[in-house]
Every structure is written in structure tokens, then in C-alpha cells.
Amino acid sequence: GQNIDQPTEMTATEGAIVQINCTYQTSGFNGLFWYQQHAGEAPTFLSYNVLDGLEEKGRFSSFLSRSKGYSYLLLKELQMKDSASYLCAVQDSNYQLIWGAGTKLIIKP
Amino acid sequence: ETGVTQTPRHLVMGMTNKKSLKCEQHLGHNAMYWYKQSAKKPLELMFVYNFKEQTENNSVPSRFSPECPNSSHLFLHLHTLQPEDSALYLCASSPKGESSGANVLTFGAGSRLTVL
Numbered sequence: 001g002q003n004i005d006q007p008t009e010m011t012a013t014e015g016a017i018v019q020i021n022c023t024y025q026t027s028g029f030n031g032l033f034w035y036q037q038h039a040g041e042a043p044t045f046l047s048y049n050v051l052d053g054l055e056e057k058g059r060f061s062s063f064l065s066r067s068k069g070y071s072y073l074l075l076k077e078l079q080m081k082d083s084a085s086y087l088c089a090v091q092d093s094n095y096q097l098i099w100g101a102g103t104k105l106i107i108k109p
Numbered sequence: 110e111t112g113v114t115q116t117p118r119h120l121v122m123g124m125t126n127k128k129s130l131k132c133e134q135h136l137g138h139n140a141m142y143w144y145k146q147s148a149k150k151p152l153e154l155m156f157v158y159n160f161k162e163q164t165e166n167n168s169v170p171s172r173f174s175p176e177c178p179n180s181s182h183l184f185l186h187l188h189t190l191q192p193e194d195s196a197l198y199l200c201a202s203s204p205k206g207e208s209s210g211a212n213v214l215t216f217g218a219g220s221r222l223t224v225l
Contacts, residue, residue, distance in 0.1 A: 008149065031211055042111050042199070042216040050211070087152070095208055099151035 002026045004100035006088050011106045012078055020073045020086050020103045028093020034062055034073045035087040037102070043087055046073070075105075083107045112136040115200050115217035123225050124190060130220045132183040132200030140206040141183040142214065143175060146197040158183065159206035190224045197221050 005023045012018040024032070031050040037043040049055055049064035049071060061074040075082055088100040113134045122128050134141065143155040157165035158177040172194075174186040183200055201214040 004151065033211075033213070035214075035216075040218070042113070042218045043214075044111065044216070045213050048211045048213065089152075091212065095212060097152075097154070097212070097214075101149055101151045 002092065002098045004088055004090060004098055006086075006100040006103045008101070009104045009106065011108060012075075014078055014080060014107055014109050016078050017074065017076050018078060018105065020075070020088075020105065022071045022073070022088035022100055024069050024071070024088075024090045024098070024100075026090045026092045026098050029066060030091040030093065030095055032062075032064055032071050033087075033089045033091075033097070034071075035089065036084050037087060038084045046086075078107050080107050080109070111215050111217065113200055113202055113215050113217035115198075115220050117220060118218065119221045119223075121223045121225065122187070122190065124192075126190075127186070127188040129187065130185040130198055130200075130222075132185075132217055134181055134183075134200075134202040134215070136202055136204075136215060138202035138204050138215070139180055140203045140212075141177060141180070142201040142203075143183065143185050144199040144201060144216075146199055146219065152199070155185075157206065164206060187222070190222075192224050195222055195224045 003025045034046040035043040047062040054063045059076045064071045085102040087102045089097045116131045141158045145153040155169045156175040176184040197219040199219045200217040
């Protein structure tokens with residue numbers, strides 16, 4: 001079967017750095033997405049990785065290793081507004097999205 | 110505001126009621142989706158429409174009935190639901206369906222459904 005694993009919840013301190021991991025086992029691979037979802041709001045697109053390596057976008061970076069079936073989202077200089085759930089999703093060989101259950105990130109002052 | 114608007118934002122209904130959820134997108138996208146989001150579970154894809162044609166129905170019970178009158182509007186008709194159907198129902202759109210490249214979804218804020 002197809003599976004995406006990510007931690008259920010993480011806690012970090014304002015101003016610090018946090019890394020949210022995502023491992024996947026899917027039927028084929030056509031890219032990995034990260035979405036951010038604040039409580040009561042719509043998930044919003046953060047990043048897309050299809051090739052190995054690190055993609056940096058401001059305070060957020062996303063890394064992919066296809067050989068290891070592994071990605072992480074790195075958040076630097078954490079702000080209180082970064083408190084949200086972070087969803088990892090993989091496009092399989094049929095371009096269908098397989099979703100993880102999300103990681104709830106709690107930022108403390 | 111994402112460009113995808115869902116109404117109502119909250120809905121409470123009894124098991125014998127009939128109600129509908131509405132989704133509208135102002136992004137000029139050609140594909141629209143219904144997802145179910147339950148606490149601590151992955152998003153569950155329910156239905157996909159490409160250019161108004163239904164292309165996926167992921168074994169969803171018939172008590173959920175989708176309707177896509179045009180590429181900007183999507184409805185989810187609900188009837189004789191069960192308490193386990195209580196969840197957040199998310200609508201999304203994308204420029205194209207699941208075909209190639211990065212299919213980035215734009216989501217609405219969801220309709221929170223409670224079935225008593």
C-alpha cells in the first residue's frame with residue numbers, strides 16, 4: 001500500500017529552527033508537496049520538490065531524497081504565526097496525491 | 110482569501126436531513142475536488158471533476174452526491190448522513206487535473222459538518 005509518515009505534533013521556540021520530516025512509500029513518484037494549514041483555514045501551498053536537493057524560499061526550505069523516500073521542511077527564525085499544521089503529499093505514478101496526516105507545529109514564546 | 114469560497118462554513122444536520130455544500134472558484138481553473146478532512150487523518154479524496162466531467166469517485170457512499178454545473182462551481186449534496194460523516198469538507202481547484210507536472214491545489218477554508 002501507499003503510505004506517508006510524518007510526526008503528529010512538534011513543539012519549538014520562537015526564533016529557533018525546526019525540521020519536520022516526511023517519509024513516503026508510494027507507487028511511483030512525481031513530486032512532493034508541502035502545504036501549511038492554520039486552524040480553521042484553508043491549506044496553502046508552500047513548496048514542491050521533484051528533484052533531489054534543497055529548495056529555499058525565504059525562511060522556509062524543503063529537501064528531498066528520492067532514493068531514501070524522504071523529505072523535510074525546515075523553518076528558520078520561527079514566528080508565532082508559524083503555528084499551524086504542515087501537510088506532506090506525494091504525487092504517485094498516476095499523478096494522484098497521497099497525503100500524510102499532517103504535523104501540528106506549536107510555537108512557544 | 111484564496112480564490113476558492115465555500116459555503117456554509119458550518120453546518121449541523123440530523124441524519125434524515127438533506128443539505129448541500131457549495132464551492133466557487135474565481136481562478137479560472139479547470140479541475141475541482143472534494144476532500145474529507147478528519148482529525149489526525151490524511152486528507153481523503155472524494156471526487157474529482159475535470160472540465161465539468163467527473164473523473165474520480167473514490168468509493169464514496171451514495172449518500173454523498175456531487176454536482177458540477179460549470180468549471181467554477183461545485184456542490185456536494187448530502188442526505189441521510191451518519192454521525193461518522195462529521196468532518197471538515199474541503200473544496201480545491203487546480204489549473205488542470207492529475208496529468209503532469211506539479212498539480213498545485215488551491216483550497217477553500219472548508220465546511221465544518223456535524224451530523225447528529
